[in-house]
Amino acid sequence: MAEKANKNNKKKGKWTRRAFMLTGGVIGGGLLVGIGGNMYVNKKIKEYTGTGFGDGSSLNAWIRIAADNTITLAVPRSEMGQGVYTSVPMLIAEELEVDMKSVKVIHPQAESPYANTQLVAGSPRDVHSGFNIMEKVASFLPVVATGGSTTITDGFDNLRIVGATAREALIQAAADKWNVGTDDCYAESAFVHNKKTKEKISYGALAEAASAIEIKGIPTLKKQKDFKILGKPVQRLDIPEKVTGAAQFGLDARPDNMLFAAIKHASYHDGKINSISNQTDIEKMAGVKKVILLPEGIGAVVVADNTWRAKNAALALDFEEEGNDTLSSEEIAKLQEETIANNIIATPLDKGNVDEVFENSDQVIEAKYNVPYLAHACMEPINCTVLVDNDKAEAWVGHQGTSLVVNAINQATGVKKANIKTNITYLGGGFGRRAEIDMVLNAAHVANEMKGTPIQLVYTREEAMRHEMYRPAVASNFKAVVNKDGTIEAWENKMALQSVFYSSIMRIMPAMAEPPEKDPTSIEGAANLPYDIKNNRVAFGQLDLPIQVGNWRSVGSSQNAFFTESFIDECAQAADQDPYEFRKNKIQTKPRFLAVLNKVAEMSNWKTPLPEGKYRGIALHESFGSIVAQVAEISTQGENEFKIDNVYCVIDCGRIVNPDTIEAQMQSGIVFGLSAALYGEITFANGEVEQYNFPQYDMVRMNVAPVVKVHIMEVDEYPGGVGEPGTPPIAPALTNAIFAATGKRVRSLPLMKHGYKFV
Amino acid sequence: MELKINGKTHSVEVEPGMPLLWVIRDELNMTGTKYGCGVSACGSCTVMIDGVATRTCTFPASAAEGKEIKTIEGIAAAGQLSAVQKAWIQHQVPQCGYCQSGMIMAAESLLDQNPNPTDEDINKSMTNICRCGTYQRIRAAIHTAAKMRAEQSGLQG
Numbered sequence: 001m002a003e004k005a006n007k008n009n010k011k012k013g014k015w016t017r018r019a020f021m022l023t024g025g026v027i028g029g030g031l032l033v034g035i036g037g038n039m040y041v042n043k044k045i046k047e048y049t050g051t052g053f054g055d056g057s058s059l060n061a062w063i064r065i066a067a068d069n070t071i072t073l074a075v076p077r078s079e080m081g082q083g084v085y086t087s088v089p090m091l092i093a094e095e096l097e098v099d100m101k102s103v104k105v106i107h108p109q110a111e112s113p114y115a116n117t118q119l120v121a122g123s124p125r126d127v128h129s130g131f132n133i134m135e136k137v138a139s140f141l142p143v144v145a146t147g148g149s150t151t152i153t154d155g156f157d158n159l160r161i162v163g164a165t166a167r168e169a170l171i172q173a174a175a176d177k178w179n180v181g182t183d184d185c186y187a188e189s190a191f192v193h194n195k196k197t198k199e200k201i202s203y204g205a206l207a208e209a210a211s212a213i214e215i216k217g218i219p220t221l222k223k224q225k226d227f228k229i230l231g232k233p234v235q236r237l238d239i240p241e242k243v244t245g246a247a248q249f250g251l252d253a254r255p256d257n258m259l260f261a262a263i264k265h266a267s268y269h270d271g272k273i274n275s276i277s278n279q280t281d282i283e284k285m286a287g288v289k290k291v292i293l294l295p296e297g298i299g300a301v302v303v304a305d306n307t308w309r310a311k312n313a314a315l316a317l318d319f320e321e322e323g324n325d326t327l328s329s330e331e332i333a334k335l336q337e338e339t340i341a342n343n344i345i346a347t348p349l350d351k352g353n354v355d356e357v358f359e360n361s362d363q364v365i366e367a368k369y370n371v372p373y374l375a376h377a378c379m380e381p382i383n384c385t386v387l388v389d390n391d392k393a394e395a396w397v398g399h400q401g402t403s404l405v406v407n408a409i410n411q412a413t414g415v416k417k418a419n420i421k422t423n424i425t426y427l428g429g430g431f432g433r434r435a436e437i438d439m440v441l442n443a444a445h446v447a448n449e450m451k452g453t454p455i456q457l458v459y460t461r462e463e464a465m466r467h468e469m470y471r472p473a474v475a476s477n478f479k480a481v482v483n484k485d486g487t488i489e490a491w492e493n494k495m496a497l498q499s500v501f502y503s504s505i506m507r508i509m510p511a512m513a514e515p516p517e518k519d520p521t522s523i524e525g526a527a528n529l530p531y532d533i534k535n536n537r538v539a540f541g542q543l544d545l546p547i548q549v550g551n552w553r554s555v556g557s558s559q560n561a562f563f564t565e566s567f568i569d570e571c572a573q574a575a576d577q578d579p580y581e582f583r584k585n586k587i588q589t590k591p592r593f594l595a596v597l598n599k600v601a602e603m604s605n606w607k608t609p610l611p612e613g614k615y616r617g618i619a620l621h622e623s624f625g626s627i628v629a630q631v632a633e634i635s636t637q638g639e640n641e642f643k644i645d646n647v648y649c650v651i652d653c654g655r656i657v658n659p660d661t662i663e664a665q666m667q668s669g670i671v672f673g674l675s676a677a678l679y680g681e682i683t684f685a686n687g688e689v690e691q692y693n694f695p696q697y698d699m700v701r702m703n704v705a706p707v708v709k710v711h712i713m714e715v716d717e718y719p720g721g722v723g724e725p726g727t728p729p730i731a732p733a734l735t736n737a738i739f740a741a742t743g744k745r746v747r748s749l750p751l752m753k754h755g756y757k758f759v
Numbered sequence: 760m761e762l763k764i765n766g767k768t769h770s771v772e773v774e775p776g777m778p779l780l781w782v783i784r785d786e787l788n789m790t791g792t793k794y795g796c797g798v799s800a801c802g803s804c805t806v807m808i809d810g811v812a813t814r815t816c817t818f819p820a821s822a823a824e825g826k827e828i829k830t831i832e833g834i835a836a837a838g839q840l841s842a843v844q845k846a847w848i849q850h851q852v853p854q855c856g857y858c859q860s861g862m863i864m865a866a867e868s869l870l871d872q873n874p875n876p877t878d879e880d881i882n883k884s885m886t887n888i889c890r891c892g893t894y895q896r897i898r899a900a901i902h903t904a905a906k907m908r909a910e911q912s913g914l915q916g
């Protein structure tokens with residue numbers, strides 16, 4: 001991982017797959033201004049996006065200070081519960097020398113200073129060595145988006161530089177005023193102090209003068225030991241308004257004269273509605289204003305005077321439609337088998353000679369694993385509100401990609417990008433679903449047909465669940481040879497799945513699509529295992545199906561951790577070794593992995609046997625630059641009935657920004673992974689999704705949620721992500737515990753399907 | 760029909776069968792109460808009707824006539840956060856926050872009926888869904904709120 005972080009920083013000039021997904025069509029219409037120098041702090045762009053900033057002077061695009069010392073910071077990342085409205089200000093405030101209490105947050109428009117370089121270039125912007133070409137591309141596109149657990153990785157250095165540069169300008173302004181050297185001044189709690197005279201001046205009184213001062217070079221950043229804010233648990237800035245009902249989500253937008261709209265999609269995935277047979281009847285229903293068939297017949301929208309009337313009318317729509325009305329989950333399972341047997345398209349890892357080992361061994365272990373399609377099921381149903389008026393448009397939406405919203409509205413309406421204003425609200429959950437643009441395209445299309453009236457389009461829970469971009473169903477077939485001493489002599493993993501990468505890019509930017517065999521998400525968490533394996537092959541085949549698949553919290557790792565960490569347990573069993581010791585022996589040259597695994601063993605008292613009726617399982621997985629190990633502890637309640645008592649979770653995410661947020665994200669990721677492991681399954685019959693709503697697609701609730709104990713390693717390495725890495729290890733940790741309890745290996749999810757109950 | 764919400768009477772003209780949720784959100788524009796499933800499965804839409812936590816996405820508005828309706832906006836009395844709200848901040852409960860109006864209403868109602876609930880009581884009565892998985896902190900916050908309420912009533916009594 002240390003290795004990985006460094007490598008990450010050197011990996012220049014290469015597009016990441018998330019870049020493809022999140023750039024959208026911004027190419028060709030981006031804001032080509034202000035490149036050169038550090039985009040984050042470039043003075044030319046300091047007046048960017050006054051919207052919402054309020055009074056005062058801009059020190060750069062991120063910081064405005066008012067005369068009364070109110071500090072307003074731009075947070076161009078989306079707050080979906082992962083705490084960026086606090087962590088981004090923390091990074092700036094640390095160097096700016098202001099207290100978190102005096103900070104206000106606004107969400108700016110999608111403009112170049114706010115680009116997420118990590119997402120595009122695969123590395124944070126390197127302010128020390130100037131811009132490489134991909135960083136420049138990232139800057140002028142700009143890709144203002146949130147995903148892939150990149151906010152901190154992108155901003156850890158740069159946001160501190162943003163704060164430090166502004167602080168230096170404020171100090172310079174004070175020194176000029178007092179006619180002393182800057183060495184005679186220091187900054188603290190939004191004041192500049194004069195060391196000699198003990199005078200002080202507020203930032204507010206200095207801001208105007210400071211905004212005209214150019215700071216050359218990059219100020220020295222604070223040492224970790226001097227941090228006052230970073231690494232300490234900081235109360236989140238968004239929480240107070242989330243306990244009073246005041247927090248605004250996309251569905252809470254209420255622009256004047258707004259109408260409500262509900263969608264009904266075509267029944268079949270990739271299907272097409274040719275006509276609406278009862279349009280006139282629907283248009284006569286109470287409150288209904290208009291019925292609109294969407295382009296390509298992908299669905300129809302009813303506009304009405306409230307959501308209730310719109311959704312009832314949409315439900316009553318009758319379609320003449322066509323599409324694949326035979327597709328079924330059984331057929332998909334068969335196709336997966338055939339694909340693995342006959343249609344492997346890529347072998348991204350082929351080390352040593354796997355075949356030779358298998359041929360010469362009579363001890364080959366084999367196992368077939370699979371997982372189903374999964375829905376994101378964000379708590380806030382998918383929605384978007386758009387107003388198109390003359391040559392302008394405005395959107396209110398909780399979305400992961402501000403620039404994608406602008407792009408989609410432009411695509412659907414033709415309104416110039418410069419004339420599109422976004423209001424990015426809180427997201428009622430994102431998990432990858434809110435990086436898609438379908439809701440924006442559809443709302444914009446309807447708003448364009450009803451110019452002058454804001455339209456709030458909602459997907460009812462049923463529509464949201466039955467028509468989304470699922471985590472793909474995946475089959476994974478393993479073969480291994482494990483020596484008596486526990487060495488893994490050979491390992492082979494052949495998978496069959498739909499390509500998330502290909503499916504996403506075809507929706508957003510088909511011109512830049514790369515073939516499915518190039519998809520790195522398919523093997524994410526399968527080909528980069530930390531274990532010493534002598535001969536190792538990881539290969540996959542692609543299923544071509546009319547189902548849309550997309551990024552689901554932790555993406556490839558969401559299935560691959562379950563597959564690999566279960567099969568590693570099978571290998572341990574074959575060698576007759578303890579699952580922890582077995583793993584430990586194979587990561588001796590990986591100190592960060594080893595430390596995390598040892599810590600989780602210590603926390604869970606792994607070496608002490610549990611009392612009668614209690615069992616445990618372990619898993620270790622790296623994703624998004626962070627290493628997580630978990631131990632699940634369960635107790636038998638009855639026949640095939642368990643309680644998940646405790647989950648011990650250790651994370652190494654490098655340097656720590658807000659430990660309370662990291663803990664919360666681990667707890668959250670674990671519950672998210674458990675809902676999938678216990679209940680999550682989207683199935684197809686006759687071309688349609690069989691699950692409609694929570695009664696068929698259930699979630700872990702209070703009674704099942706385990707107590708999660710989190711330990712965060714203190715590691716002085718560049719930070720990794722925390723929003724996703726908590727999810728992957730929980731399924732295998734749990735199923736390994738079930739194996740310990742029952743002697744039965746769980747090779748497919750969800751557990752509910754095998755008759756297991758959790759209380 | 761006339762609806763009394765957070766002490767104020769509103770008159771609305773809607774079909775009697777229209778669920779209370781949509782009257783509150785779309786007719787009265789009080790958006791603190793959330794839509795999550797529409798089938799009484801998630802609890803996002805929970806408000807108190809005559810003191811009882813009720814899922815309003817399936818509750819006809821007409822059935823709430825003449826009753827005291829309290830939404831999340833009516834919880835902070837005279838600008839003072841309730842014990843539950845304070846405990847929610849202390850334990851840093853919300854993540855995305857979308858489910859939390861419903862969670863807080865359910866917790867207020869639980870504590871009204873059972874001032875000192877055990878974990879088991881909490882498991883039984885808090886059946887709302889939080890997709891962000893904030894359950895552990897909700898449980899801790901309910902225990903803290905129970906203590907705060909007891910102290911408050913001790914002071915008053």
Ligand code: FES
Nearest residue numbers: 795796799802816
């Ligand atoms: S919206 Fe009412 S219970 Fe889910």
Ligand code: FES
Nearest residue numbers: 855856889890891
């Ligand atoms: S905080 Fe996001 S659903 Fe509960």
